[in-house]
Amino acid sequence: MRLHSTAGSGSPWGMDDSTPKTASPNAPGTDPKAIPGAVVTPLGQTIYLAADGFLDDLVAELGDVASVDGRLVYVDGPARPAAWAQNIWYDPVRIDFPSIKGGAKALRGIQRNWALWSQRHHRRAALIQENLPHVSAKPVVFPSPLPTAPLGSWTLIDESTIIAAAHCSSPFRNGEVTFVENRTAPPNRAYLKLWEALTLFGEQPGPGDRCLDLGACPGGWTWVLHELGASVVSVDKAPLDPAIAALPRVEIRQESAFGLKPATVGPVDWLCCDVICYPTRLLRLVKEWMDSGLAKRFVCTLKFQAETDHETARAFAEIPGGRVLHLHHNKHELTWIWPAK
Numbered sequence: 603m604r605l606h607s608t609a610g611s612g613s614p615w616g617m618d619d620s621t622p623k624t625a626s627p628n629a630p631g632t633d634p635k636a637i638p639g640a641v642v643t644p645l646g647q648t649i650y651l652a653a654d655g656f657l658d659d660l661v662a663e664l665g666d667v668a669s670v671d672g673r674l675v676y677v678d679g680p681a682r683p684a685a686w687a688q689n690i691w692y693d694p695v696r697i698d699f700p701s702i703k704g705g706a707k708a709l710r711g712i713q714r715n716w717a718l719w720s721q722r723h724h725r726r727a728a729l730i731q732e733n734l735p736h737v738s739a740k741p742v743v744f745p746s747p748l749p750t751a752p753l754g755s756w757t758l759i760d761e762s763t764i765i766a767a768a769h770c771s772s773p774f775r776n777g778e779v780t781f782v783e784n785r786t787a788p789p790n791r792a793y794l795k796l797w798e799a800l801t802l803f804g805e806q807p808g809p810g811d812r813c814l815d816l817g818a819c820p821g822g823w824t825w826v827l828h829e830l831g832a833s834v835v836s837v838d839k840a841p842l843d844p845a846i847a848a849l850p851r852v853e854i855r856q857e858s859a860f861g862l863k864p865a866t867v868g869p870v871d872w873l874c875c876d877v878i879c880y881p882t883r884l885l886r887l888v889k890e891w892m893d894s895g896l897a898k899r900f901v902c903t904l905k906f907q908a909e910t911d912h913e914t915a916r917a918f919a920e921i922p923g924g925r926v927l928h929l930h931h932n933k934h935e936l937t938w939i940w941p942a943k
């Protein structure tokens with residue numbers, strides 16, 4: 603069942619309202635702190651912003667949820683990895699404030715840069731945000747390094763209460779990474795997924811690197827890898843787009859990715875896989891390549907059909923040194939990156 607909790611509606615967690623629950627007043631580190639004109643109280647919780655359309659997957663992944671408010675999921679205790687979270691708000695606080703200017707002043711008193719997650723009292727929230735330093739929402743030109751400036755997130759839960767976190771998992775506003783798109787060269791929009799994965803990876807293939815692109819057709823990922831200067835072995839049962847097939851450093855192998863033995867390919871700096879297949883099959887393929895020791899890095903898409911295979915997603919997450927995440931450009935998919943920084 604998909605759960606849709608909205609402000610004012612009954613909570614699916616049996617709570618009376620959708621107002622986030624604060625931690626027990628006796629919990630460690632939750633003493634209120636007065637900053638001029640406002641009272642700041644640590645929640646003793648972590649807040650997870652669900653990827654758009656995947657709230658139920660996030661809740662299933664997290665398990666013991668304290669409350670759900672729109673796409674914000676409140677969980678007691680410190681943060682843990684959550685693939686279906688688009689952003690994680692670390693150590694959030696509740697700010698009781700008297701006025702629009704007072705709310706903005708309280709946020710500024712904590713740190714400079716803030717992204718609004720607006721789910722109610724939109725006008726009032728926008729006025730508070732207008733009283734904060736401007737944060738650029740410009741699309742990223744790929745390749746670009748990850749932004750380094752801390753970016754907090756905040757939301758208004760009623761007219762005089764803010765929930766805010768100075769530290770979040772994503773350096774992008776609400777975890778939304780957008781790019782200056784190339785609407786002419788790539789044959790489809792799948793290239794945006796790889797742009798996002800490589801941006802978050804903090805590292806890209808370059809000249810001299812050898813990449814394996816499994817499930818390459820029509821060629822969006824192959825185009826990305828080639829454009830970065832790497833050579834690419836492109837594998838698919840279907841033919842590549844002719845413009846991609848004609849690129850100088852692209853070697854085409856029109857066959858199944860699952861029949862391909864690592865030893866017949868040789869060492870690769872990057873193994874990228876966007877094959878449509880069951881996640882369990884992808885896991886077997888990844889293990890074969892990891893056991894071979896021939897692939898240095900992986901970027902793989904786990905694709906789900908009607909039901910999410912949480913068990914296999916967990917198995918990927920448990921591979922030491924890797925990271926499973928739902929990219930802003932993922933659909934009902936997750937991306938596994940290894941090794942992750």
Ligand SMILES: C[S@@+](CC[C@H](N)C(=O)[O-])C[C@H]1O[C@@H](n2cnc3c(N)ncnc32)[C@H](O)[C@@H]1O
Binds near residue numbers: 793816838877879
């Ligand atoms: C989502 S598309 C990949 C898009 C590609 N990453 C791009 O950027 O253009 C999935 C691809 O998986 C391929 N595929 C499905 N089964 C395969 C298999 N056993 N071996 C290789 N490719 C396969 C399909 O032919 C299809 O082209």
